Amino acid sequence: MMDLLVEIQDNKEIIKKCKKELKIDLGIHSMKKIKDEFEQEKEKYKSVDTKLKKNKIEIENVENKLNIIKQEITSEEDKLYRNSKYDLKLINSLEKSIESKVSKMKELEEKNLKLLYEEEELLQQKECSGKRLITLKDDFHKSKKTSSEKIIKIKQNIEKAQQNILDIEKRIPKELLDKFNQLSSIKGTGAARLSEGVCLGCKMKVSAMTIDNVKNHRGIVYCDNCGRIISCNKIS
Template sequence: MSLLKQLIEIQDNKKNIAVCSNLINNHEYTGNLKRVKKEFDMEKSKFKNNESEMSNLRNKYQMASSNLNNDKDELEKIKFELYNNAGSDLKLIDALQKKFNKKQEGIKIVDNQVLKLLEQEEKLSSEKESLKIKLSKLKNDFYTYKNTEGKKINDAREKIKKSEEAIKELEKLIPVDILEIFNKICSSKGTGAAELRDNICSGCKVKVSSMTIDNVNKQQRIVYCDNCGRIIYCNEKKNF
C-alpha cells in the first residue's frame, strides 16, 4: 500500500470514528426512549384509573342490585298484604296502594340506575381492553427500539475500536515527519490527504497545475494541492 493510501485510510478510519461517535452520543435515542416510556406511564396511569373506576362501579352495582332485590321483596309483601289482608278496609287499601305505587316508582328508578351502571361498566370494560392493547404495543415498541438502537450503538463501539486499532497500526508505517504534517493539515481542513484523479484533487475537486503534476511525476517527497494544501502525493524513500 502506498504512503498516500495509508494516509487516506487513516483519515477514513477517523471519519468512521466520528460518525460512530455521533451515533453513540446521539441524544435522539435517549429522547425517544424517554418519550415512549412517558407515554407508557401515562397509559398505565389511565389503566389503573380505569380499574379503580371499574371497582367502584361494581360496588355501586352490587349495592343497587341488593337494594333493587330488597325493594322487590317489599313490593311483593305490600302486594300480598293488599290483596290478602286489607279486606274491605278502604283506608288501609288506599294506604297500601299508595305505598305500593311509591315502591314501584322507586324500583323503576333503581332499575334505571342499574342499567346505567351496566352501560358504564361495559364502556369502561371496552376502554380497559383498548388500554391493555395500547400498553402492550408501547411496551413492545420500547423494547424493540431499545434492542435495535442498542445493537447499533454496540456495533458503533466495536467499529470505533477496530478503527482505532487500524490507525495505530498504520501510523507505525508512516514516517513521523510526514505524519505530523498530515495531522496538522487534518486539524485545519478535516482531511489531510487526497487522491489525484485525472489531475483533479479529490479533496477540493479542483484541477492542479502543470508544475504540481510535474512534481508528482518527479516523485518529490511530498506534493501538495495548489488549491487546498492537502497532500496529494508522498514518497517515503525520497529525501529532501
C-alpha cells in the same frame, strides 16, 4: 506511502462520522414518544378502572335497594291479603305504598340496567387499553433493542477504524507522520487524493510539475494551493 496517509484520513473520517451518529437520535425520540404514549394510556387505563370500581359499587347499592324494596312489597302484599276484609283505610294505605314502591323498583331496575350497560362498555375500554399498553411496552423494548444494536455497531466501527489507524501509522516514517499530523491540526485534513490533476482537498488543479512529482514518487509532494500532502493511485 502517501496513500497510507489518505487511508489514515479516511479512517479518521469514519470515526468522526460514527461519533456524530452517536450524538444524534438513534431511536431516542421514538422511544420517548412511545414512553409518553404509554404514560397517557396508563392514565386512561387507571381512569377506566376507577370508573369501573365506582360503577360496581353503584350496582351493588342499587341491587341492595331493590332487594329491600322487593322485601317490603312482599311484606305489604301479605298484610294486604290478610287485612283485605277488615280495614279499608289500611288497605288503601298499603295499596298506595305498594304502588309507590313498585314505581321506585322500576326506576331502580332501569338505573341498574343502565349501570350494567356502562359496566360492559367500561370493561371493553379497559380491555382495549390493556392491549394497547402491552403493544406499546413491546414497541418500546423493540425500539430500545434496535437502538442498542445500532450503538454497538457504531462503537465497533470506531474501534476498527482506530485499530486501522494504529496499524497504518506503524508503516509510516515518523518524519512523514509528524508532518501529516501537523497539517491535519491546521487544516483539518493533512492529505488529499489527486484526481485528473485536481487536489480533492481544495478542489483546485495543481501544476504539471506537481503531478509529475507525485507520479514519480519524488518525496513528499504538497498541493500548490492548499499545502496538503497529495497522493494518488493512478494519475489521469
